[in-house]
Amino acid sequence: EKGGWSSFMAKEVSEEPEAVANTLRGRLHEGAVTIPELDGLDDLFAGINRIIVIACGTAAYAGMVGKYALEQWTRVPVDVELAHEFRYRDPVIGPDTLVVSISQSGETMDTLMAVKFARERGAKTLSICNTQGATIPRESDAIVYTHAGPEVAVASTKAFVAQITALYLLALHVGRVRGALSDAASVEAVRELEAVPAKIVRVLEKEQAHIEQFARWMGDTQSVLFLGRHVGYPIALEGALKLKEISYIHAEGFAAGELKHGPIALVEPGQAVFVIVPSPRHSAELHKKVVSNIQEIRARGARVIAVAEEGDAAVLPFADEVLRIPLAGALFEPLLAVVPLHIFAMGLATAKGLDVDQPRNLAKSVTVE
Numbered sequence: 176e177k178g179g180w181s182s183f184m185a186k187e188v189s190e191e192p193e194a195v196a197n198t199l200r201g202r203l204h205e206g207a208v209t210i211p212e213l214d215g216l217d218d219l220f221a222g223i224n225r226i227i228v229i230a231c232g233t234a235a236y237a238g239m240v241g242k243y244a245l246e247q248w249t250r251v252p253v254d255v256e257l258a259h260e261f262r263y264r265d266p267v268i269g270p271d272t273l274v275v276s277i278s279q280s281g282e283t284m285d286t287l288m289a290v291k292f293a294r295e296r297g298a299k300t301l302s303i304c305n306t307q308g309a310t311i312p313r314e315s316d317a318i319v320y321t322h323a324g325p326e327v328a329v330a331s332t333k334a335f336v337a338q339i340t341a342l343y344l345l346a347l348h349v350g351r352v353r354g355a356l357s358d359a360a361s362v363e364a365v366r367e368l369e370a371v372p373a374k375i376v377r378v379l380e381k382e383q384a385h386i387e388q389f390a391r392w393m394g395d396t397q398s399v400l401f402l403g404r405h406v407g408y409p410i411a412l413e414g415a416l417k418l419k420e421i422s423y424i425h426a427e428g429f430a431a432g433e434l435k436h437g438p439i440a441l442v443e444p445g446q447a448v449f450v451i452v453p454s455p456r457h458s459a460e461l462h463k464k465v466v467s468n469i470q471e472i473r474a475r476g477a478r479v480i481a482v483a484e485e486g487d488a489a490v491l492p493f494a495d496e497v498l499r500i501p502l503a504g505a506l507f508e509p510l511l512a513v514v515p516l517h518i519f520a521m522g523l524a525t526a527k528g529l530d531v532d533q534p535r536n537l538a539k540s541v542t543v544e
């Protein structure tokens with residue numbers, strides 16, 4: 176039930192903090208991760224030399240974020256691939272490959288068929304899923320459930336942050352099993368994870384009304400671009416997907432570094448561009464590069480909406496709007512930066528008088544190929 180909210184999507188965005196908190200619950204102890212569902216699988220995790228993450232849509236973007244953490248904490252090479260592409264090629268996989276599928280519904284046909292395909296070729300399979308007892312987890316060797324609660328709106332929001340959370344837990348677990356993760360790094364990551372729910376609450380409290388007002392003002396916009404770098408890149412893709420799904424306008428996400436390789440040709444006066452700005456505290460170099468991207472598009476007349484951490488003043492002279500997120504570790508910023516983009520997509524669709532829960536032509540769960 177919507178319980179007083181104007182839409183399921185509004186309710187589900189408001190539940191993003193709980194989606195993370197509930198996915199963490201019972202899985203963190205004294206600076207380390209314990210996932211009871213993975214007990215007895217240490218040999219499996221020790222025996223792999225490659226991870227392939229497969230999923231569709233928003234779940235695939237969660238996978239792209241997860242790749243950074245999986246590689247950093249496990250030192251196992253990771254590829255992320257769309258499930259429907261993966262199963263129609265001839266991938267090099269075998270018993271030392273772990274195929275991690277991500278699916279909110281656990282019923283997406285493309286993802287299910289890719290999991291079966293991976294199993295037939297001898298790979299190990301692990302399902303990250305939000306729906307207890309769904310088909311994909313039943314077809315997998317191992318399961319890590321997300322606990323986002325039922326997601327009703329077609330546009331996935333709280334499941335996305337829960338999927339990233341589950342991937343991080345998995346990465347920390349596998350990293351420890353393989354001896355690739357130091358105690359200090361584990362303690363630090365756990366501390367960051369525990370802080371995420373309250374930081375999302377802060378984004379909602381401080382920015383939601385501002386973003387909704389801003390989205391109303393943008394009601395006639397025909398096209399929006401999203402730029403991000405590093406873990407901000409998949410967030411740019413997610414921001415664009417959400418906008419096209421529910422507001423039916425042209426939206427595209429790009430890696431900020433690609434700008435000069437093509438997309439900057441799209442920038443003309445008035446073009447709205449969201450830019451996810453990485454914290455200067457983690458990498459002065461990356462931050463500088465993204466700020467200079469902002470200057471480049473601004474010089475061509477773009478309307479720049481920066482998503483930047485609190486206190487980052489470098490963006491102020493060049494941005495038309497700044498949406499703030501609290502300070503967090505580099506890998507944890509995506510869990511915060513996505514929230515303004517979810518609110519914006521919802522705000523723009525609402526301003527256009529559209530049904531945000533049931534967008535045209537889309538189904539919540541795509542059970543056909």
Ligand code: M6R
Pocket residue numbers: 231232233234277278279280281282283286329330331332416417420539540541
């Ligand atoms: O249930 P799944 O997570 O497998 O669904 C995957 C995609 O169909 C889904 O994320 C879709 O892209 C959403 N409508 C995005 O908001």
